[in-house]
Amino acid sequence: MLDKDKEDIEIARNAKDIINQLAVFIRTAHIHDPGNVAVMTAVERFIATINPMIERGNVLTLDLVGEFFYLNESRVRYSMEYLLNFDFLVREFKRRGLGSVTINRKISPEDVQTFLKSFISCSYSGSPFDTLSDEMSKVDSLSVGPLKKIKEEGDVDVKKMVKKTYFNAVSFTKGVINKIKSGERVSLKKAKRVVESMVDMILEEEELLIGMTAIKDYDEYTYNHSVNVSILSVALGQRIGLSRKALTDLGLVALFHDIGKMEIPPEILNKPTNFNDDEWRVIKKHPFWGVRAILRLKGLDYTSVRTAIVAFEHHLNYDMSGYPKISRPLELDFYSKIVSLADQYDAMTSSRVYSRVPMAPDKALSIMLERAGTQLDPLLFKFFINMVGVFPIGTLVLLDTKELGLVYGGNTMFQDRPRVLVIIDSTGNRVKGDVVDLTEKNVSGKYLRTIVKTMDPNKYRINLAEYML
Numbered sequence: 512m513l514d515k516d517k518e519d520i521e522i523a524r525n526a527k528d529i530i531n532q533l534a535v536f537i538r539t540a541h542i543h544d545p546g547n548v549a550v551m552t553a554v555e556r557f558i559a560t561i562n563p564m565i566e567r568g569n570v571l572t573l574d575l576v577g578e579f580f581y582l583n584e585s586r587v588r589y590s591m592e593y594l595l596n597f598d599f600l601v602r603e604f605k606r607r608g609l610g611s612v613t614i615n616r617k618i619s620p621e622d623v624q625t626f627l628k629s630f631i632s633c634s635y636s637g638s639p640f641d642t643l644s645d646e647m648s649k650v651d652s653l654s655v656g657p658l659k660k661i662k663e664e665g666d667v668d669v670k671k672m673v674k675k676t677y678f679n680a681v682s683f684t685k686g687v688i689n690k691i692k693s694g695e696r697v698s699l700k701k702a703k704r705v706v707e708s709m710v711d712m713i714l715e716e717e718e719l720l721i722g723m724t725a726i727k728d729y730d731e732y733t734y735n736h737s738v739n740v741s742i743l744s745v746a747l748g749q750r751i752g753l754s755r756k757a758l759t760d761l762g763l764v765a766l767f768h769d770i771g772k773m774e775i776p777p778e779i780l781n782k783p784t785n786f787n788d789d790e791w792r793v794i795k796k797h798p799f800w801g802v803r804a805i806l807r808l809k810g811l812d813y814t815s816v817r818t819a820i821v822a823f824e825h826h827l828n829y830d831m832s833g834y835p836k837i838s839r840p841l842e843l844d845f846y847s848k849i850v851s852l853a854d855q856y857d858a859m860t861s862s863r864v865y866s867r868v869p870m871a872p873d874k875a876l877s878i879m880l881e882r883a884g885t886q887l888d889p890l891l892f893k894f895f896i897n898m899v900g901v902f903p904i905g906t907l908v909l910l911d912t913k914e915l916g917l918v919y920g921g922n923t924m925f926q927d928r929p930r931v932l933v934i935i936d937s938t939g940n941r942v943k944g945d946v947v948d949l950t951e952k953n954v955s956g957k958y959l960r961t962i963v964k965t966m967d968p969n970k971y972r973i974n975l976a977e978y979m980l
């Protein structure tokens with residue numbers, strides 16, 4: 512007899528382990544071969560978790576929706592320890608167009624073996640999902656289903672929506688800042704709604720929205736920067752498992768981190784050359800001015816107080832080496848640690864900040880790596896680099912095929928093998944190219960394309976916006 516609620520709780524409790532075990536034996540089988548001892552040990556562990564639940568009358572269905580797994584329709588939360596394995600499995604499912612796996616009878620090691628072999632070999636066929644599905648029809652206990660698009664209208668509409676969300680947020684931010692500048696007393700209520708829509712978009716289309724932050728030649732740096740920092744902060748918060756409510760708070764706090772900058776005279780803020788000492792003194796006041804501006808808002812609440820704290824702390828640094836100078840060390844607010852990572856990254860890779868020339872994303876990350884443990888929180892930095900990738904979206908790369916391409920999407924398992932949009936072919940001609948996956952191998956197991964080095968997009972007059980929008 513099946514006590515439904517009790518069973519659901521039991522399944523949910525095991526969900527993370529089930530996905531992790533699945534990822535482990537698939538990964539191990541990729542490296543060795545499906546019959547390997549290490550693979551078999553992992554398979555047995557998987558069966559030992561699954562079969563008791565099946566014996567009690569359950570059917571287990573694992574679905575992939577967007578970037579998330581659902582086990583029997585409840586979302587499986589990302590956990591720190593399993594992060595890499597989860598991401599790996601998401602990618603491998605997507606590559607095969609695989610959207611669900613259902614187990615409705617007790618499984619045997621042989622069943623799992625068949626699954627593993629077909630799972631691995633089908634990725635080389637023209638229509639991986641169909642090949643896998645054919646093979647799996649021979650196994651009674653296990654069945655597979657195709658990947659469903661969240662938005663049936665297709666990618667174009669999703670892109671449009673992502674763009675709309677992004678630009679809405681930018682124009683909203685601009686509006687609020689101008690209102691505050693002109694002395695109007697605004698409240699953060701409406702801002703909350705704007706941030707909520709960004710949070711929703713990040714949960715569904717993280718990569719595309721992060722892609723929007725990679726376009727650095729927007730007209731108005733200040734507003735785009737605020738939105739970018741908000742997006743990157745929320746995306747990072749999502750990876751470390753913050754709740755939706757916490758993500759909204761974080762996004763809001765991040766959106767207003769630089770609000771004090773509105774008091775910096777534009778001739779300083781927009782100066783094309785380096786700042787002198789006097790100008791720096793003015794710039795370094797923006798954390799104070801930020802606190803003041805926020806405390807003047809209508810209806811102070813928990814979130815606005817936290818916004819003020821982060822506005823004050825976002826240049827303090829993990830080791831207190833930044834500004835403003837404080838008389839004794841304090842424990843940084845958790846959000847400050849996240850926001851300063853996102854802030855440094857976006858500021859360095861943009862063109863209209865303290866330095867004029869935008870830095871290539873990989874260069875910015877290597878500088879941040881040196882700061883991890885001193886100026887930046889080392890653990891959060893690990894999550895950050897994992898999120899943007901070793902080659903972040905928008906990086907211009909030279910491939911060993913002599914093609915030039917823009918990094919288009921990450922690949923967490925193989926950080927040096929992202930998806931790349933080819934824009935110049937091997938003969939040097941501009942092409943409206945395809946997106947290629949650098950994890951793709953030929954029949955003899957050799958990678959089709961590998962990154963040789965990153966290139967400076969300014970040198971090649973390549974406008975990322977042209978390709979991303």
Ligand SMILES: [Fe+2]
Binds near residue numbers: 768769797825826
């Ligand atoms: Fe700042």
Ligand SMILES: [Fe+2]
Binds near residue numbers: 768854858
């Ligand atoms: Fe900033």
